[in-house]
Amino acid sequence: MAQINFEYDGFNYTLEYTRRSAQALQEAGFDDSKIDTMSLKMIPMLFRYAFRAHHRNMREEKIDEIYEKLGDKTELIKQLATMYYDAVATLADEPEDSGKVEWTVSG
């Protein structure tokens, strides 16, 4: 289970991507392949739709207000993107260990 939890204004919030909310995000125009070039539009969308599973009736303005105040946004976006991706990735098996291609991060 991957969730993001935090408290804001005396309320506890849980952000999560289910298959339904991941599908809704994509149908609303979210395109993960353009996340670098269209970040101004895409990233707030990615954040907004993560509320759907547990806080469906949240107002957009409130969500945007929370987004502005949350710290460590790079890690937050990374985690949200992983959760969105996992909605599909968890449907299939990982490659066998012997067939796995190793990768590293540089730069």
Place this chain on the structure above:
Amino acid sequence: MDGEWVSGLLSENGEGGGNSPHTNLTYKEIFDAYFPQYLMMGMTADQYWDGDVYLAKGYREAYRLKRKEENFNAFLHGKYIYAALICASPLMRSSFGKGKVKAHDYLDKPYDLFEDDRQKTEEEKAKKHQQEMKEKMKSWMSKVNQKYKK
């Protein structure tokens, strides 16, 4: 059917790019395609669409174990039938020969499913015992050697 169909869809069109992580299919197309398969594995619609996405892995593994057990049961079933045929085989031959023929006795108890595990434990015990004896022998030899050195 195991395994292959589960990963097939996500690797078939795997050019990357597009809207989905591995394919050019949309999330809706992928989710809809997998949905009946996960229902068959026992997942509820609620769990699939609105539940924890990682549950799918558990259901897949449980399904694999279930198939493995079914396969083992089918094998065991065949083994019992084969044993029964062997026991009854003298009766089948009797129509060609003379004299009274009796069937062999059938197994008096079921196969021991955990025989291998028990055998392993026995082997481990024997190895441990051997090692202890070796240690005792070594210490006895060193005592004897010391005695003769003096």
